[in-house]
Amino acid sequence: MITSKKDKPYTSNLKGVAALLGENFNHNETANSSPHNITISKIKLPHSQPRRYFDAEKLGQLALSIQEHGILEPLLVRPQQEEYELVAGERRLRAAQMVGLEEVPVVIREFNEQEALQISLVENLAREDLNPVEETEGVLQLLSLRLKQSTNNIVSLLYRMQNEAKGKVTQNVLGSEESLAIKALFDTLGIISWESFVSSRLPLLKLPQDVLDVLRQGQIEYTKATAIARVKDVSQRMALMKAAITENLSLTQINERIKAARTTITSESISLKERYKQASSRLQKASVWDNPKKQKTLEKLLTQIESLLDENSPE
Structure with missing residues (x-):
């Protein structure tokens, strides 16, 4: 009888993956779901990493929890010759390394490259501390894999869907197999609607790189970052960004400072x-x-x- 999370097979946040990968994934799930302990040195990170930033404070909290209670949920890996490639559980792996563990519990499954990447992306998207930039990039990458198109084509397709939904252009894409697949994937993920994704997430990718970097690190909310990005002068923008973070400025305060700066610049520039x-x-x-x-x-x-x-x- 299963009495604790530690005794359960790997289930984590892969509900959406089962729907994405279909029967093959479900078959794999029951075929080999018993955890094994393997040495950390045998686990390698994949070449394509969905996640780029980890909050140091939260990672430290996880490390303390692992030090006290151990790893309650096994990592998911796939065999790679004499080693194993991590599929899901990078935060747990990093935290285990921080506290000096030599072995970690894993579930070993056979996945191809596309399946492994989709699982990594979905698990990443299910994280509470995921910032909106990584969320946006992760969803686009998942759509790219699902529809076998480049992310640029996916972005164009999403904007065409939005324009058609608003009646701005003749309906040409909505109702197609591609748009139905996109809608189905957003329904499966359950984190945001495709309409909200297009209107509030895609614009983030057009932000200046300095703003993107701070936003990716989770130092500021995306609504504030979007407002600050309107400041064209790089030095002024960075100064405002620093003030917004250190002083915890509200969105209203940020907009007030932007307005005041523009008034000053206008007054100085006009003779x-x-x-x-x-x-x-x-x-x-x-x-x-x-x-x-x-x-x-x-x-x-x-x-x-x-x-x-x-x-x-x-x-």
């Missing part, structure tokens, strides 16, 4: 003569002429200008 011309043009069309109080103010200002001109006129 005094140009400002006068703009103000004069606006004044002629303004409704201040019908307001007696404002007329008096204008009269005083005009008198000052006339006096200034008289002082500087040639004798």
